[in-house]
Amino acid sequence: ANNQLDQTTISTTKRNILINNEYPLSSPECNIPVTIADKLHRPTKLHNQPNHPLQIIKTHIESQFPSFSKFDTLDPVVSTLDNFDSLLILPDHVSRSKSDTYYVNEDTVLRTHTSAHQKSLLCTDTNAFLCSGDVYRRDEIDSCHYPVFHQMEGVKIFKKFDLLANVETEALEEKEKEDLVVQMVEQDLKRQLEGMVKTLFGDVEMRWVDAYFPFTNPSYELEIYYNDTWLEVLGCGVMQPQILSASGRDTADEIAWAFGLGLERLAMVLFQIPDIRLFWSDDARFHSQFRGGKIVTFVPYSKYPPCFKDVSFWLPSNNDSSGCGESSDNNSSFHVNDLNELVRNVAGDLVEQVQLIDEFCHPKTKRTSHCYRVTYRSMDRSLTNDEIDALQKIVRDLLVSELGVDLR
Numbered sequence: 001a002n003n004q005l006d007q008t009t010i011s012t013t014k015r016n017i018l019i020n021n022e023y024p025l026s027s028p029e030c031n032i033p034v035t036i037a038d039k040l041h042r043p044t045k046l047h048n049q050p051n052h053p054l055q056i057i058k059t060h061i062e063s064q065f066p067s068f069s070k071f072d073t074l075d076p077v078v079s080t081l082d083n084f085d086s087l088l089i090l091p092d093h094v095s096r097s098k099s100d101t102y103y104v105n106e107d108t109v110l111r112t113h114t115s116a117h118q119k120s121l122l123c124t125d126t127n128a129f130l131c132s133g134d135v136y137r138r139d140e141i142d143s144c145h146y147p148v149f150h151q152m153e154g155v156k157i158f159k160k161f162d163l164l165a166n167v168e169t170e171a172l173e174e175k176e177k178e179d180l181v182v183q184m185v186e187q188d189l190k191r192q193l194e195g196m197v198k199t200l201f202g203d204v205e206m207r208w209v210d211a212y213f214p215f216t217n218p219s220y221e222l223e224i225y226y227n228d229t230w231l232e233v234l235g236c237g238v239m240q241p242q243i244l245s246a247s248g249r250d251t252a253d254e255i256a257w258a259f260g261l262g263l264e265r266l267a268m269v270l271f272q273i274p275d276i277r278l279f280w281s282d283d284a285r286f287h288s289q290f291r292g293g294k295i296v297t298f299v300p301y302s303k304y305p306p307c308f309k310d311v312s313f314w315l316p317s318n319n320d321s322s323g324c325g326e327s328s329d330n331n332s333s334f335h336v337n338d339l340n341e342l343v344r345n346v347a348g349d350l351v352e353q354v355q356l357i358d359e360f361c362h363p364k365t366k367r368t369s370h371c372y373r374v375t376y377r378s379m380d381r382s383l384t385n386d387e388i389d390a391l392q393k394i395v396r397d398l399l400v401s402e403l404g405v406d407l408r
Contacts, residue, residue: 019104020077029105031098033345036136039148039280040076040110045134046279047150048072051290053267054150054279057200058132059292061152061261064196065130068154071121072132078116083109086119088214088240099335102136102147110136114153115215115260122247122256127157132263138337141344141354143275150263155239156192157249157256158185181255185238186218189257193222197233200270200295201226215240216258231269234261271298275379277349283380304382306352309392312371313405338403343374346394352377369408 017025017037024030025037032040047054062070084096094100095112102110111117114131121129131153139145163184169177194206205225209232213219216237223230236259241251264276271290273279278286278298285301316333336356343351351374358371374395376388399405 020075023077023104023108027105029103032102032104032110033341035345035348036102036110036147039134040136045073045150047132047134047263051287051292052279053271053273053290054263056290056292056295057263057267057270058150058152060200060295061196062130062132064199065128065154065192067128068156069126069129070132071117071129074117074131074133076111076134076136077104077108078111080107080109082119083111083113083116086243086246087115088242090214099337100138102138112137113260114151115258118153118155118215118243118258119247121155122157122244122249128155130154138341140336141340141351143277143352144268146264146276146280147341147344149276152261152263154259155256156188156258157244157254158188160253160255163255182218182238185255185257189236189238189259190220190222193234193236193259197222197224200266211235211237213237215243226269233266234259236260270295273298274300275352277352277379280349281379302380304378304380306375306377307383307385307388309374309376309388310357310371311374311392311396311399312358312369312408313399314408315368315370316404317367334403334405339372339399342398342402343395346398347374347376347391350376350378350383350388350391 017034019025019030019032019037019040025032025034046052047058049055058072062068080096083101084093089095101112104110111133113135114133117131117133121131133150134148135151136148139147158181160181163181164177167180169180172180190208197206198204201224207223207225207230209221209223211219211221213235216239219235219237221232221235223232225231236257239256239258241255244254244256245251264279267273267279268276281287283301286298289296289298336354340354343354353373353375355373355375356370357373358369360369360371361367362369374392376383376391396407400407
């Protein structure tokens with residue numbers, strides 16, 4: 001697919017694309033745009049591309065877990081059962097909505113996390129594994145968010161008998177034994193992750209923050225003090241026993257920890273890459289700066305000027321049924337992620353940010369108006385006002401035809 005598409009191309013190309021040569025992109029149940037399908041079908045994913053910053057980080061982390069099995073080519077098209085249900089994500093959780101997740105059909109999605117493979121890998125005979133891959137989420141548009149990013153999942157399974165082999169347990173009640181086992185697994189988890197993080201960031205100050213994830217308990221986030229600020233680097237915890245048992249594991253005898261991290265988040269900090277779109281650049285001035293096994297400071301090769309375009313519109317009338325004051329994000333008719341997706345599908349990586357700059361409620365009609373500022377900027381060249389005007393016209397037309405807004 002081209003970096004940006006005209007309106008005719010958007011509608012005609014979609015009819016000719018199959019996800020995994022099986023699922024039609026034009027299906028009414030499918031909300032995957034052409035631009036995402038294009039990245040889904042890349043022959044070499046970024047986390048496996050030699051000398052790419054994401055591949056460098058992935059390889060380094062893998063080296064810190066030498067005994068773990070590694071998986072980095074698993075299919076990102078997964079069932080809702082694996083992506084949500086097997087991880088104890090509730091049926092009404094917001095992450096299941098089409099505003100947040102790319103659906104292939106009613107029962108199939110593009111994975112929103114590498115945890116989607118947890119159940120299938122737990123069903124194998126491996127007791128420790130790392131799983132890396134591209135994940136997909138409909139999201140906001142700014143320098144740190146992109147609808148395709150990359151995660152790494154780590155899991156380690158323990159035999160409870162082995163953990164307690166050198167511990168005097170005769171005087172302990174069963175509940176006390178279980179609590180002790182959880183504590184030992186938690187200590188192993190924190191020790192290994194602290195050690196891994198130190199190999200990336202050096203001898204930095206760290207802190208563990210209590211968190212909530214449906215698939216682990218207890219759950220934590222690890223933060224480090226880096227460049228004069230606290231930075232979250234990963235989430236983790238002791239795996240819920242229901243997940244182990246649903247995978248055929250004997251929870252009377254086994255317990256596990258799990259962690260997950262975002263490769264872009266780490267790479268942007270370590271390489272000082274200012275914009276997440278750069279990871280997708282084909283520009284040699286970007287790729288020539290990186291070599292496998294080395295973490296270097298990225299040197300910006302250009303800073304082209306932005307082009308700003310504002311668009312104002314009244315929300316669809318059914319968004320205003322309850323009057324002003326109620327956030328439109330809670331209404332299914334209009335969602336800002338639908339706007340973000342529309343702009344990205346038209347302008348591709350030329351769009352740098354979409355930002356709500358004004359919200360207005362008409363005192364008589366009680367209709368709500370939004371004004372968004374779209375920032376266009378190429379990473380590789382200067383843009384002309386004429387080409388951006390042409391893209392913005394397509395955006396405005398699609399806002400009316402696809403999202404049902406009334407332009408102001």
